[in-house]
Amino acid sequence: MQIATPLSEEIGRYLDLSTRQIQLTSTNMANASNEAYTREVPNWSENQPIYINGIAQGTGVTVTGGVSQRDRVLNQRLDQQQQLSASSTSLLSALTTLQSGFTPASSSTTTGNIGTDITNFFDSYTQLESAPASNPLRQQVLSSATALAGDISSTAASLNAQQSSLDQSATTVVAQVNAIATSLAQVNQEIQSASPNQDAGTLEDQRQSDLSQLSQLVGINQITTEQNGLSVTTTGGQLLASEGNAFQITSGEVNGVTHFFLGTTDITAALASGGGQLGGILTARDQSIPTTLASLDQLAYGLATQVNTINNAGTDLVGDNGNAGNIFNAPTQVAGSAAALQVVLTDPNKIAAAGLGLGTGDDSNAVAAAALGTQGIINGETPSNFYSNLVSTLGATVSETTTLNTALTASVSQLQSQVNSLSGVSLDDEASNLEEFQRSYQAASQVFTILNSVMASALNLGVETAVA
Amino acid sequence: MRVDPFYVVNLSNSLDQTQANEEQLTQELSSGLRVTSIGEDPVAAAQNVQLLNTIQQDDSFTQTTSLTQGLLQVTDSALGSVVTQLNQAVSLASQANNGTLNPSDLKAISNQLVGIRDEVLSLANTNYQGQYVFGGSQTGTTPFTLNNTSTPATVTYNGDSNVNFLQSPTGQSIQLNLPGNQVFASATSNVLGTLNSLVADYANGTTGSGVADTAALNGALNYVSQQRVTIDNSITRLNDASGAATEEATQLTAVQTNLMQADLPSVSTQLSLAQSQQSALINVIAALGQGSLFDKL
Numbered sequence: 001m002q003i004a005t006p007l008s009e010e011i012g013r014y015l016d017l018s019t020r021q022i023q024l025t026s027t028n029m030a031n032a033s034n035e036a037y038t039r040e041v042p043n044w045s046e047n048q049p050i051y052i053n054g055i056a057q058g059t060g061v062t063v064t065g066g067v068s069q070r071d072r073v074l075n076q077r078l079d080q081q082q083q084l085s086a087s088s089t090s091l092l093s094a095l096t097t098l099q100s101g102f103t104p105a106s107s108s109t110t111t112g113n114i115g116t117d118i119t120n121f122f123d124s125y126t127q128l129e130s131a132p133a134s135n136p137l138r139q140q141v142l143s144s145a146t147a148l149a150g151d152i153s154s155t156a157a158s159l160n161a162q163q164s165s166l167d168q169s170a171t172t173v174v175a176q177v178n179a180i181a182t183s184l185a186q187v188n189q190e191i192q193s194a195s196p197n198q199d200a201g202t203l204e205d206q207r208q209s210d211l212s213q214l215s216q217l218v219g220i221n222q223i224t225t226e227q228n229g230l231s232v233t234t235t236g237g238q239l240l241a242s243e244g245n246a247f248q249i250t251s252g253e254v255n256g257v258t259h260f261f262l263g264t265t266d267i268t269a270a271l272a273s274g275g276g277q278l279g280g281i282l283t284a285r286d287q288s289i290p291t292t293l294a295s296l297d298q299l300a301y302g303l304a305t306q307v308n309t310i311n312n313a314g315t316d317l318v319g320d321n322g323n324a325g326n327i328f329n330a331p332t333q334v335a336g337s338a339a340a341l342q343v344v345l346t347d348p349n350k351i352a353a354a355g356l357g358l359g360t361g362d363d364s365n366a367v368a369a370a371a372l373g374t375q376g377i378i379n380g381e382t383p384s385n386f387y388s389n390l391v392s393t394l395g396a397t398v399s400e401t402t403t404l405n406t407a408l409t410a411s412v413s414q415l416q417s418q419v420n421s422l423s424g425v426s427l428d429d430e431a432s433n434l435e436e437f438q439r440s441y442q443a444a445s446q447v448f449t450i451l452n453s454v455m456a457s458a459l460n461l462g463v464e465t466a467v468a
Numbered sequence: 469m470r471v472d473p474f475y476v477v478n479l480s481n482s483l484d485q486t487q488a489n490e491e492q493l494t495q496e497l498s499s500g501l502r503v504t505s506i507g508e509d510p511v512a513a514a515q516n517v518q519l520l521n522t523i524q525q526d527d528s529f530t531q532t533t534s535l536t537q538g539l540l541q542v543t544d545s546a547l548g549s550v551v552t553q554l555n556q557a558v559s560l561a562s563q564a565n566n567g568t569l570n571p572s573d574l575k576a577i578s579n580q581l582v583g584i585r586d587e588v589l590s591l592a593n594t595n596y597q598g599q600y601v602f603g604g605s606q607t608g609t610t611p612f613t614l615n616n617t618s619t620p621a622t623v624t625y626n627g628d629s630n631v632n633f634l635q636s637p638t639g640q641s642i643q644l645n646l647p648g649n650q651v652f653a654s655a656t657s658n659v660l661g662t663l664n665s666l667v668a669d670y671a672n673g674t675t676g677s678g679v680a681d682t683a684a685l686n687g688a689l690n691y692v693s694q695q696r697v698t699i700d701n702s703i704t705r706l707n708d709a710s711g712a713a714t715e716e717a718t719q720l721t722a723v724q725t726n727l728m729q730a731d732l733p734s735v736s737t738q739l740s741l742a743q744s745q746q747s748a749l750i751n752v753i754a755a756l757g758q759g760s761l762f763d764k765l
Contacts (some may be wrong), residue, residue, distance in 0.1 A: 035537040099506050104513045106501055106728065108524040115517040116524060123528035129634050130644070133607060289504055355630075356603060361599055361607025363632045363644075370635060390516035395510025402507060413481065417472040426473035431761035 040066030090280030124371030219274030236270025314352030314365030602648030695735025
């Protein structure tokens with residue numbers, strides 16, 4: 001009887017151990033499709049043997065709990081790459097919308113394209129040269145001017161609308177950032193109190209998941225502090241969460257657009273270059289759209305001013321000498337002139353085709369107006385070349401961002417693959433573990449059966465059937 | 469090393485990309501365009517703007533030339549008729565000057581010359597689509613008016629000396645009109661003035677200064693013929709410019725088509741490749757999805 005008691009105790013512990021292993025396996029399996037979950041493996045530790053009569057008696061093993069399979073450096077690299085990728089994705093989607101206002105014309109008869117509008121407008125003046133007094137040709141000048149002004153102003157209006165919708169998206173993203181920063185601070189606090197010296201398991205999973213979500217939204221830096229704490233700053237260096245404290249980004253309007261502040265510091269520009277979805281949105285809002293809009297403004301301003309000047313330098317059909325009036329509304333400043341561009345002339349007879357003081361059959365002013373189309377009137381470039389440069393600049397930005405985005409997406413998926421290979425739950429792994437644990441449970445229970453029959457033989461003094 | 473247990477997710481990302489690729493190719497096939505947004509090929513998009521600009525200019529100039537040709541042809545035929553009339557006047561005047569005609573014949577010639585003068589005057593007042601051709605820039609006013617009260621009768625020019633030009637896309641200036649004072653009433657070769665003098669010369673049955681005036685008329689006739697050459701030159705230049713513009717437009721349209729149009733055989737091949745890739749991926753995913761160790765437990 002000296003042997004039987006510790007042996008049965010050990011087998012009991014062994015059975016218990018197998019049950020716990022199976023439990024851990026089932027937890028892993030339950031979380032197989034939970035992205036935030038990190039695979040756990042049981043941590044074994046051998047128990048101290050006890051010595052009876054100088055003979056070592058094994059006391060088996062205990063499981064000291066599951067250990068999350070995690071590499072925080074790898075996770076951090078993934079987060080960083082995700083910031084860049086999210087930034088370029090949101091920028092690309094904004095640029096894709098932006099470029100739709102400048103879809104290439106397929107032929108010279110395509111309507112709704114600023115490039116063909118510009119050419120049509122100046123061509124209508126060339127046609128007017130052939131019969132300066134002709135009403136249909138004058139009407140054509142007016143209608144091509146209206147088409148040009150309409151297309152420029154509606155493109156500018158849609159850029160403005162896109163800008164304000166990006167403004168709203170930025171505000172929404174910032175609200176999410178604030179919520180996650182708060183949750184991060186709470187988790188930090190829990191981790192610091194519950195598990196200051198080692199991996200915090202599922203709490204750490206939650207923190208990593210918060211960090212990953214935050215990385216999608218905004219560019220961040222992570223700094224590990226004592227007692228397993230963590231500080232998170234924006235890539236510009238402003239604290240979002242420091243251990244148990246969260247700092248909220250506030251917003252306020254500056255010059256008609258929403259700016260973001262931490263404390264009293266305006267961090268808008270830092271956020272724009274920082275990465276994450278917010279970085280992309282702010283880059284599109286504060287750089288891509290304003291640049292394109294500024295080019296359109298220059299185009300509209302140059303065209304309107306120059307054409308108006310020419311129209312006021314000639315003689316029209318109704319006897320105005322040098323005061324025929326403006327064709328386009330006169331812009332007072334470059335900014336905003338694209339959105340405001342419209343044709344104010346209604347009477348085609350007030351188009352001054354003749355040179356100053358000359359008869360209505362003269363076409364020298366129409367020649368001068370048509371010549372604007374081939375003169376460097378907009379920043380030293382012809383209107384058509386200026387538009388062509390606008391298209392190629394914007395197109396190059398889109399194409400650059402697309403290439404960058406493809407590369408970043410690939411690198412994110414590679415890193416994700418690496419993280420998954422370490423931390424992801426493989427059902428095949430779990431199946432083989434399950435099989436193994438089941439076998440060892442069976443083995444342990446088999447030992448019980450044998451022990452039982454040994455004990456029975458002993459009690460019955462070799463008579464097998466009396467005690468079962 | 470442990471493998472990524474979620475590699476099937478990556479496969480479905482690839483499937484996503486293949487589908488996006490197919491969508492793009494289908495769009496190219498249906499629109500026939502290779503570049504449907506400026507980001508796909510910024511350089512081609514920019515070139516497209518410039519090519520279309522030139523093509524449009526050329527097309528528009530071709531249209532303009534056909535409008536202008538009417539004007540020039542009317543001018544030319546008017547000048548042609550003037551030359552015919554003046555030839556006739558010169559031969560009448562020569563007849564009058566040879567000293568064999570009696571006063572009543574001379575008066576008859578004077579009357580015939582009145583008819584010729586009126587005809588030339590009306591030719592000088594030719595209009596095209598409501599606009600006087602020889603009025604300089606004053607195309608809305610009758611260029612020449614006759615005053616019969618004095619002898620010889622006088623003709624007043626109401627136009628100006630303005631000359632219109634049409635600018636071709638290549639920057640040529642093509643002259644579109646001849647001002648009437650230059651053709652019919654110039655200081656050296658005054659067609660209408662000389663005709664009026666001749667009418668007055670023979671009106672009273674004598675030759676008067678008919679010989680000198682006939683010589684002057686001959687000069688004027690040559691002068692009008694020379695002026696006509698200007699218009700003929702313009703017609704030729706306009707035709708050439710229009711032909712050049714049409715040809716340039718044709719060539720550039722070919723270039724633009726090459727630049728922007730989708731290469732259908734190549735797009736179709738790519739599409740069919742993408743389709744094979746897609747179905748291969750779907751098969752792989754389906755096959756992988758079936759295998760699990762749990763099936764064997």
